[in-house]
Amino acid sequence: MSSLSLPHVSTLGSLADEEITAALDLLFEPSNDLHVLSLPAIRAAASSGSINSWDDVADIVRAQLLNLQSQVATFREVAPAPARLSAKSKLLGILGAHPRLGAKKVESAQSVAEQAQLNKSSAEEAAKLAALNAEYEAAFPGLIYVVFVNGRSRDVIMENMRARIARGVYAQEEVEAIEAMASIAKDRASKLPQESA
Numbered sequence: 001m002s003s004l005s006l007p008h009v010s011t012l013g014s015l016a017d018e019e020i021t022a023a024l025d026l027l028f029e030p031s032n033d034l035h036v037l038s039l040p041a042i043r044a045a046a047s048s049g050s051i052n053s054w055d056d057v058a059d060i061v062r063a064q065l066l067n068l069q070s071q072v073a074t075f076r077e078v079a080p081a082p083a084r085l086s087a088k089s090k091l092l093g094i095l096g097a098h099p100r101l102g103a104k105k106v107e108s109a110q111s112v113a114e115q116a117q118l119n120k121s122s123a124e125e126a127a128k129l130a131a132l133n134a135e136y137e138a139a140f141p142g143l144i145y146v147v148f149v150n151g152r153s154r155d156v157i158m159e160n161m162r163a164r165i166a167r168g169v170y171a172q173e174e175v176e177a178i179e180a181m182a183s184i185a186k187d188r189a190s191k192l193p194q195e196s197a
Helices: 009-014 017-027 032-048 054-069 082-095 109-114 123-139 154-167 170-191
Strands: none
Touching: 009 032, 009 054, 017 032, 017 054, 017 170, 032 054, 032 082, 054 082, 054 170, 082 170, 123 154, 154 170
16 A cells, blocks of 8 residues: 555455554544554454445444543543543544644644645734634643534634634534544545555
8 A cells, every 4th residue: 555545445354454554544643542443343344344435434433433432531520430531541542643723743644735724824823723722722621623624714613613612512522523533534535546456
């Protein structure tokens, strides 16, 4: 598999773990916790013949993440069980693999392209986005604002971020981030070349 292409989805059942996790890194962002969480489910679905597209893979990961999210500790729990704390740590690690909007240093080529429109701004606009990121992260400790940009302007994205901060529901932010990650993965899959079977 070349660094910016996906293996043909029909070959998933015969690929080495490293090849599947490299594809996951292209669709999502590099995260060992995501690999550990999703690889068994992807393997099982590939073995049963229920994966017909990379969108199916994104849906499997989405389901795994929503299941993990349902198990996480909340900030209302006085003494959460260790398993719930572990689930919280894994989920935050996976969600935190996405770069901040407007970040100067972004690891993945996909994120650079997706945020290109947001990064065409004045220093004043960049400072406003940085301040809003800081406000979001103060409102939701451990989370980074994740959204499917999909060509929307900086103003629309910042309005969405403000609305989510005002809503103030931590668990809903986890779900919003998961949904955004699945949408981003599907969009990336539609744009990345797929090798022949």
